[in-house]
Amino acid sequence: MTNLIIGILLLLTFFAFIYFVMRGGNIMIGFFFMALLWTIIGGISYKVAINDIFSQPALDYGSTIVVIIFGSWFGRVLVDTQIAGSISEQTIRVSHKHPIVAAILVCIVTAFIFTSSYGVGAVIAVGVILLPILESLGLPKNVSVAAFVLSVGAPMYVNIVIIKQIQLFFPKVLYGSKYLGYGFAAMIVQMLVVVIFILVHAKLIHANEEIVEEKNKNGDDILDKKSAPIYSYFIPIMPVFMNLAFGWQPIPALLLSIILALLLTGNMVSYRHCLKLINSTINKSVSDISGLLVMLFILTMFSAAAVKNTARFSAILHNIIPHNPLIIAIAFAILAPLALFRGPLMVWGAGSATAAVIAGTEFFNQYFGFALIIVPAVSMAVSACVTQSWNLWALEYTKLDPKKFLVTGVPWAWGTCALNLLLAVVMFN
Incomplete structure (x- = not known):
């Protein structure tokens, strides 16, 4: 009876947290108070709370934070060495006589x-490079923006930074061939949806030859002024390749990719220039994710509290969760739209509580549980919600x-x- 009462109280605070986040409350503050x-x-003792909830989980998560930092640094290196921009600008060379093909190619390049x-x-x-290209091809603003952000979201199924964050709830899920088989399949599914999305709106694509030709000329000028060599274009996929082909862990794979990016783009010719670029990219990359890092540390505390309380509400959830x-x-x-506006299916919002509950009940194997959480987070929240920073x-x-x-x-x-949820049923059960 005591467990039932405590379980009901825990679930009431769970719904209060969802309401708080959806009303625009600070997520990090919400996580902290939920942990408290x-x-x-849950009646957790003082000693257990201090050591096992507010200390050890954050310390244990440090290794994951390191991977996130290196992943962010690699992303910044791709941008500042012009590799990302050069790959993007190459899409301008697609003939304006084939605007639909060009639009699809832009989206594929974005995902890559x-x-x-x-x-x-x-x-x-x-x-800033690709959105004007999509509009110049004749796509209305709403179509071009939706296609672009869906294409940014698709590869998040295999992006190490995203995976490491959700592994907090499902530590048995490894960034290896078993998960990546699903991750790449889910990414391809989303990109096929993007292609269909563009084809459905094909009648709205009215190529203006003069505008597109001018864009092509401008793009050529940009490439002539400052661009990365073509042989460096494989760098974005390098960390994933090293993991799949040779079983490398994320940090050495990312470090090798960063070194190759600097080397192949000629940024190692001068020691002083190379050092300046390295320092600059490190500063920017850490700044990009500084708020995220603190939020994740607080999230580990809430997750630990949720695990400690699993027995309190498992009896209730046993009859609710299929x-x-x-x-x-x-x-x-x-219910996937509940991932919008940091709702109860958005793991970086109110959905963190849902993830903790799904993981804590252990009704499903961790790979399937991981998929249940990442699919609405990536395909709905990251790819279509206005609360996602880059979408905004x-x-x-x-x-x-x-x-x-x-x-x-x-x-x-x-x-x-x-x-992608049905795909998870097939691949993980």
Whole structure:
């Protein structure tokens, strides 16, 4: 009876947290108070709370934070060595006689870049080049922005920075062939949805030959002035390749990729210049994710409190959460829009509580549980929500109405969620 009462109180605070976040409350503060409340309500002893909730989890998460920092640094190096920009600008060379093919190519290039690159700074650096190209090809603003951010979101299924954050809840999920097989499949599914999205809007693509030709000329000028050599274009996929081909861990794979990026772009010719670029990229990359790092440390505390309280509400959840993988996948697919606005299916928002509960109940194997959480987070929240930092930047940059953006992108993101959740049922059960 005591467990039932405590379980109900814990679930009430869970819903209060969801309400708090969706009303615009600070997520980091919310995580901290949830950790406190679940510690107190759960009757966790003082010593256990200090050591096992507010100390050790953050210390244990340090190794993951290191990977996130290196991943962010690699993304900044791709931008500042002009590799990301040069790959993007090469798409301008596609003939204006084939605007639909060109638009699809732009989206594929975007996805390729962000398999390893990460951060709002990297998205902005690429977006200021590619968004005007998409519009010049005849895509309306809402279509071009939706296609671009969906393409940025797709590779997040394999991006080490994203994976490491969600591994907090599912530590048995390894960044290796088992998960990456699903990750790349889910990425391809989302990119196929992007291609269909562009084809459906093909009638709106009216190529203006003069404008596109001018864009091509301008793009050639940019490439002539400052661009990375073509033989450096494989660098964005290098960390993932080293992991799959040779079993390398993320940090050495990222370090090798950073060194090759600097070497192949001629930034190691001068020691002073190389050192200046290294210092600059490190400063920018850490600055890009500084708030995220602190939030993740606080999140480890809440996650630890949730695990300690699993027994308190497992009896309630045992009768609520479907035990059949297909049924819960269908339920998550139907409810996928709840990932919008940092809702209860958004792991970097109110959904962190959902992730903690799914992981804590152990009703499913961790790979499937991981998929349940990452799919709505990536395909809905990252790819179609205005609360995602780079999506908000894209709206402001193009002067696109947020409502129009949501109406355009959410249905396609929703469909992607359904497909990738069903894919998880097939691959992980």
